[in-house]
Amino acid sequence: MTLTAPGSIQADSTGGRPAHSGPTPVNPARGLVCRNCGTTFGLIAEHACAECFGPLEVDYDPEVMRAVTREQIEAGPQNIWRYVALLPVGHDPASRVSLDPGMTPLVRADRLAAELGLTGGLWVKDDSANPTHSFKDRVVSLAATAAKGLGYSKIAAASTGNLANSVAAHAARVGVPSFVFIPSDLEPGKVVQSAVYGQTLVAVEGSYDDVNRLTSELAETDEFEDTAFVNQNVRPYYAEGSKTVGYEIAEQLGWRIPAQVVIPMASGSLLTKVDKAFRELTAAGIVEATEWTVFGAQSAGCDPIATAFDNGWDVVKPVKPTGIAKSLNIGNPADGPYALDAIRRTGGSVGRVGDEQIVQGIRDLARTTGVFAETAGGVTVAVLRQLVEDGRLDPAKETVVLNTGEGLKTLDPLEPVVGPTHVVEPSLKSVRAAGLIG
Amino acid sequence: MTLTAPGSIQADSTGGRPAHSGPTPVNPARGLVCRNCGTTFGLIAEHACAECFGPLEVDYDPEVMRAVTREQIEAGPQNIWRYVALLPVGHDPASRVSLDPGMTPLVRADRLAAELGLTGGLWVKDDSANPTHSFKDRVVSLAATAAKGLGYSKIAAASTGNLANSVAAHAARVGVPSFVFIPSDLEPGKVVQSAVYGQTLVAVEGSYDDVNRLTSELAETDEFEDTAFVNQNVRPYYAEGSKTVGYEIAEQLGWRIPAQVVIPMASGSLLTKVDKAFRELTAAGIVEATEWTVFGAQSAGCDPIATAFDNGWDVVKPVKPTGIAKSLNIGNPADGPYALDAIRRTGGSVGRVGDEQIVQGIRDLARTTGVFAETAGGVTVAVLRQLVEDGRLDPAKETVVLNTGEGLKTLDPLEPVVGPTHVVEPSLKSVRAAGLIG
Numbered sequence: 001m002t003l004t005a006p007g008s009i010q011a012d013s014t015g016g017r018p019a020h021s022g023p024t025p026v027n028p029a030r031g032l033v034c035r036n037c038g039t040t041f042g043l044i045a046e047h048a049c050a051e052c053f054g055p056l057e058v059d060y061d062p063e064v065m066r067a068v069t070r071e072q073i074e075a076g077p078q079n080i081w082r083y084v085a086l087l088p089v090g091h092d093p094a095s096r097v098s099l100d101p102g103m104t105p106l107v108r109a110d111r112l113a114a115e116l117g118l119t120g121g122l123w124v125k126d127d128s129a130n131p132t133h134s135f136k137d138r139v140v141s142l143a144a145t146a147a148k149g150l151g152y153s154k155i156a157a158a159s160t161g162n163l164a165n166s167v168a169a170h171a172a173r174v175g176v177p178s179f180v181f182i183p184s185d186l187e188p189g190k191v192v193q194s195a196v197y198g199q200t201l202v203a204v205e206g207s208y209d210d211v212n213r214l215t216s217e218l219a220e221t222d223e224f225e226d227t228a229f230v231n232q233n234v235r236p237y238y239a240e241g242s243k244t245v246g247y248e249i250a251e252q253l254g255w256r257i258p259a260q261v262v263i264p265m266a267s268g269s270l271l272t273k274v275d276k277a278f279r280e281l282t283a284a285g286i287v288e289a290t291e292w293t294v295f296g297a298q299s300a301g302c303d304p305i306a307t308a309f310d311n312g313w314d315v316v317k318p319v320k321p322t323g324i325a326k327s328l329n330i331g332n333p334a335d336g337p338y339a340l341d342a343i344r345r346t347g348g349s350v351g352r353v354g355d356e357q358i359v360q361g362i363r364d365l366a367r368t369t370g371v372f373a374e375t376a377g378g379v380t381v382a383v384l385r386q387l388v389e390d391g392r393l394d395p396a397k398e399t400v401v402l403n404t405g406e407g408l409k410t411l412d413p414l415e416p417v418v419g420p421t422h423v424v425e426p427s428l429k430s431v432r433a434a435g436l437i438g
Numbered sequence: 439m440t441l442t443a444p445g446s447i448q449a450d451s452t453g454g455r456p457a458h459s460g461p462t463p464v465n466p467a468r469g470l471v472c473r474n475c476g477t478t479f480g481l482i483a484e485h486a487c488a489e490c491f492g493p494l495e496v497d498y499d500p501e502v503m504r505a506v507t508r509e510q511i512e513a514g515p516q517n518i519w520r521y522v523a524l525l526p527v528g529h530d531p532a533s534r535v536s537l538d539p540g541m542t543p544l545v546r547a548d549r550l551a552a553e554l555g556l557t558g559g560l561w562v563k564d565d566s567a568n569p570t571h572s573f574k575d576r577v578v579s580l581a582a583t584a585a586k587g588l589g590y591s592k593i594a595a596a597s598t599g600n601l602a603n604s605v606a607a608h609a610a611r612v613g614v615p616s617f618v619f620i621p622s623d624l625e626p627g628k629v630v631q632s633a634v635y636g637q638t639l640v641a642v643e644g645s646y647d648d649v650n651r652l653t654s655e656l657a658e659t660d661e662f663e664d665t666a667f668v669n670q671n672v673r674p675y676y677a678e679g680s681k682t683v684g685y686e687i688a689e690q691l692g693w694r695i696p697a698q699v700v701i702p703m704a705s706g707s708l709l710t711k712v713d714k715a716f717r718e719l720t721a722a723g724i725v726e727a728t729e730w731t732v733f734g735a736q737s738a739g740c741d742p743i744a745t746a747f748d749n750g751w752d753v754v755k756p757v758k759p760t761g762i763a764k765s766l767n768i769g770n771p772a773d774g775p776y777a778l779d780a781i782r783r784t785g786g787s788v789g790r791v792g793d794e795q796i797v798q799g800i801r802d803l804a805r806t807t808g809v810f811a812e813t814a815g816g817v818t819v820a821v822l823r824q825l826v827e828d829g830r831l832d833p834a835k836e837t838v839v840l841n842t843g844e845g846l847k848t849l850d851p852l853e854p855v856v857g858p859t860h861v862v863e864p865s866l867k868s869v870r871a872a873g874l875i876g
Contacts, residue, residue, distance in 0.1 A: 078516050078541070099808060103516070105538065105569070111613050129567065131543070131808070133846070173808035175549050179874070184861060189627075192849045195856040198805035202874065203858035210864035217866055223875040367636035370537060370569070370611035408571070408846035411630045418633035420641035423622060426648035428655055436617070436640065437661040 025072070026064055029088035032236050033059035035338070043088065045150045045228070047235035055334065056236045058088045066284045070255060073247075073286075078103045080138055080244040086280060087244075088237055089145045097144035097174050099166075101137035102244050104129040106252040106400070111368035112381075116388050120259070121398040125249055126371050132169045132193070133406035134162035134327075134374070135270065139241035140230055144170050146237035147228030154178060154227040158215040160208050160266070160327045161190030162374075162405050167230060168197040179227065181211050186326060189409045207321065209331050239335075242270045246277025249400055250287050257281070257292050259397035262384050264376045264404055265296045265305050265350075266330040268339030274402075275342040294342055295393060296350040297383035299325040299358060299375075305336045309343065309350040316340070324355045324413045325375040327405060349392040351383035358382055359413050365403070372407030380404075463510070464502055467526035470674050471497035473776070481526065483588045483666070485673035493772065494674045496526045504722045508693060511685075511724075516541045518576055518682040524718060525682075526675055527583045535582035535612050537604075539575035540682050542567040544690040544838070549806035550819075554826050558697065559836040563687055564809050570607045570631070571844035572600035572765075572812070573708065577679035578668055582608050584675035585666030592616060592665040596653040598646050598704070598765045599628030600812075600843050605668060606635040617665065619649050624764060627847045645759065647769050677773075680708045684715025687838055688725050695719070695730050697835035700822050702814045702842055703734045703743050703788075704768040706777030712840075713780040732780050733831060734788040735821035737763040737796060737813075743774045747781065747788040754778070762793045762851045763813040765843060787830045789821035796820055797851050803841070810845030818842075 032041040036054025047056055068085045076082030080102030081090060090096045105126045113122035127135040140163065147155055156179040157167045164180040171178030180194055184203040195201050204211045219229045228234045250257050257278050263271040275294050281287045298306045301323020308316045316336030321329035333339070343350060353361070358375055361382030366372050373381070380401050387393035407414075424430040431437055470479040474492025485494055506523045514520030518540030519528060528534045543564045551560035565573040578601065585593055594617040595605045602618040609616030618632055622641040633639050642649045657667045666672045688695050695716050701709040713732050719725045736744045739761020746754045754774030759767035771777070781788060791799070796813055799820030804810050811819070818839050825831035845852075862868040869875055 100543065107611075129569065131567065132810075133571075133844075169804075169808035169810070171808075172805055173545075175806075182858070184858075188853065189846055189849055191858065192852050192856055193810055193846060195858065196801060196804040196810055196845065196852060197808065198801065200860070200874075201858045202860045202862055202869075202872075204862055204864050206864035214862075214864045214866075214869070218869065218875070221866070221875055363634060363636065366607075366634040367610055368613075370607035370609075370635065372570075372607070372631055372634055406571075406846065407634065408627055408631060408844065411627055414630050414634060415626060418630055420620070420622075420629065420633065420639045422638070422640045424640055424642055426642050426644035426652045428652075428659070431640075431652070431656065434640075436638075437656070437659055 024091050025085035027088065027091050028060045028064040028086065029058050030061045031059045032056040045233045047232060058236050058240055062283070065280060068284050068286065070286055073251065080141060080241065083244050083247045086247065087142065088240055089142060089149055095145060095149060096141070097148050097170060098141035099131035099137055099170060099173060101130040101141060103248060106249060107369055107371055109369045112364065115364070115368060116385055118388065118395045118399060120394070120396045123258070123400045124365065124369055124371055125245065125400055125402050127245065127402065127404050128371070128373065128406035132165040133409065134166065135242070135245060135404045136162040136166040138244050139238045140166040140170050142241035143228065143230035143234045143238035146234045147230070150228065150234065152226055152228035155230055156180065156215065156224070156227045157230045158208070158211040160329060161186050161409065162327050163231065164194040164201070165190060168194045168199045168201070171199050172197040181215050183208050183211055187410050187412055189411060193409070207331065208329055239269050239273060242273035243277040243280070245270065245402065246274040247281065250278065250281050255287050257287050257290050258400045259291070260293050260295065260393055260399040262295045262297055262380055262387065262399065262401045264328055264380045264402060265298050265333065265339055266328040267333045268305055268335035270404070271296055272335055272338045272342050275346065293346045293348045295348045295383070295387055296339055296343055297380045298350065298352045299323045299328055299379050300352045300354040301325065302329045302331060303352040304331060305333055305339055306350040306352040308336065308340055314340065324410070325358055325379050327374065327376045328379060349387060351386045353379055353382040353386060355413070359417060361385070362407060362414065363418070366407070371403055373403040374405035374407050374410040375413065376405055377403035462529050463523035465526065465529050466498045466502040466524065467496050468499045469497045470494040483671045485670060496674050496678055500721070503718060506722050506724065508724055511689065518579060518679070521682050521685045524685065525580065526678055527580060527587055533583060533587060534579070535586050535608060536579035537569035537575055537608060537611060539568040539579060541686060544687060545807055545809055547807045550802065553802070553806060554823055556826065556833045556837060558832070558834045561696070561838045562803065562807055562809055563683065563838055563840050565683065565840065565842050566809070566811065566844035570603040571847065572604065573680070573683060573842045574600040574604040576682050577676045578604040578608050580679035581666065581668035581672045581676035584672045585668070588666065588672065590664055590666035593668055594618065594653065594662070594665045595668045596646070596649040598767060599624050599847065600765050601669065602632040602639070603628060606632045606637045606639065609637050610635040619653050621646050621649055625848050625850055627849060631847070645769065646767055677707050677711060680711035681715040681718070683708065683840065684712040685719065688716065688719050693725050695725050695728050696838045697729070698731050698733065698831055698837040700733045700735055700818055700825065700837065700839045702766055702818045702840060703736050703771065703777055704766040705771045706743055706773035708842070709734055710773055710776045710780050713784065731784045731786045733786045733821070733825055734777060734781055735818045736788065736790045737761045737766055737817050738790045738792040739763065740767045740769060741790040742769060743771055743777055744788040744790040746774060746778055752778065762848070763796055763817050765812065765814045766817060787825065789824045791817055791820040791824060793851070797855060799823070800845060800852065801856070804845070809841055811841040812843035812845050812848040813851065814843050815841035
């Protein structure tokens, strides 16, 4: 039995029209490769090297990647699949298991730029516009498509919330069973949003790191043999979905790489993939070769990558996460060392902010751009402010900040601090008494 | 002083690229016309006829409308402004005050169709994908653009929540003051989402109809002379934004009008505008002339249009709204008679469903499509089921249902009925005891 998409998956969010007019693109992926020892494997369902236990990633044929053109991309659908020629799965539209995320708005943030003293231009890449309102739809679409191709019949995930939402929604769309494991203390919005899809939702009494350890054990059991754990046994494919954020930023700027990008870090994977996307576009000649700098953002309640950066460490020392930015609360970040590499190679830095600054970041972004971010977006905006104030980010260079999720998912920290500015009776007299009119 | 958009409004959500490649389209609007007595006016800031107090709507030049082509539309941006040649404002991209909503997904719902016994094809038009996650971004973009053109310096609205979110976000994006008036008993999500933008938010202790009456009075005061009330003094322009839902459905089906559409009704305006969009596309020869039927959906807690339909009345008797579908709780629906006209002319019907059915509708849609709707979407899906069971909707004909808002905005009714299916300790033993594995 394999994952099936019984006609209910659209190849294109624009409805009944074909996703591509041209021929099926060639798959540029030729296998998996260990990031540690370089051993190569086929396109298999493993995330750790059989030789050294290092992490596996997709190994692309550079010749095939270099042949990709702007025109080829622009002829594709208005979602992540327009970049399929740079991805390891989904080349045949019928093979995709996807909510068709992507092509989220790149919002010009002139009012925020003016407040912060940025003169080089500021943009917000707003991934709350994805189908389940976070960037996780990108990675789940890749993972679920890979799972189908690899013959799995179910999907599963350990999640801090956004991934849970996305996995359950993908499973509901195509009608396959899913198992989602979440820490039991998640925000109510994220719990309801995952549960409403009618899939199996398991609340685990522990931290995300506990949940993650549990699913690693479950993945080895006979009962879960036919289950793809999206961020474990199909992680190499899953992780590639994040590259599409980088591709979109460059395309939406008119095929140009911004000088500076500020990116929230949980596992650290997203930051490494945005950097990778820029390198690929440059190597393929799709954009001009220009320099860029990636900056990482963490909350003070979970700052292992920030601490490693400050201390000049190559490895990341695990922490026990606290604080309101739950979607970033990964205390043992799998891609931390690779994120550190990318930040140091590009001359970037890492900022950390506390809960009050995070709430202020959410409010600053909303007030000046109309974009309502979840706590992770508040982290990124608050870190942007910090980096400008510290002089670590160049105010004269063009900057992009990522909002990775939707404010409606994390209302709790805002409820005590925002609300109606006035309460009145339904009468002119009452409005007058409230000082709204003279 | 006029509304200004100091470079912070994008003409196109794809970022820095121009919104149109061709010349600025001609404005097809030649004035306003009274729907009651036919008196014509210029493109002014009025919503009621000076002769008979009837509602004013935009009067288009049929010759100009008929000259619009598919190619012209398809060359436009991936948002509502691709249809600007059929709209009364925004022809110059620089004139737009907009979050650039629209081109939301049309999701194929084969699994829901199978459950309901629909054989002609079923689609969900998912307007939760708009920037503030409801269809209101469409109307606010038109209203705010009209307000700017008419010389207003502030915007305001009476709202059941979604409109509040959208007006506050639009005001934040461009940096103009806004005044939003909401009933004080709204869902917390909608209150926080409006308040977070840092604009004036007035909670009124009363029903939506009370709020609406209050803002009608305020609009006449000297203090609000420079304020456009989006659904009052610029209502004729505002209302035209809803036409874009109809245009998109037709375009996303490959320039074809679906045989049946099920639409939630609050004021009734949205239903009349979808019908109007289909008539305009047909008249312009952009789609083939085919027949369609529009169905209205109300909640049992606020069913004045349903009652008028059942009784064969031409007028709508106001009710005092109750029930969980707060975004539909307009007891005195301004466009009720026109909605009845469209439903009767096309051979449609009106359904009404209670709160339990609404929650079930939300769950059915989520479980079968991965789309998480707010209560209004639950109303529409539950009414679809009712119409099929009653034999009022033809299961062999292609059907589209509208989801007008996001489930994250109305979590309250779901919290008691959905949640984790299992709660475990982080151990294989505990997972085994919970029955997840053998």
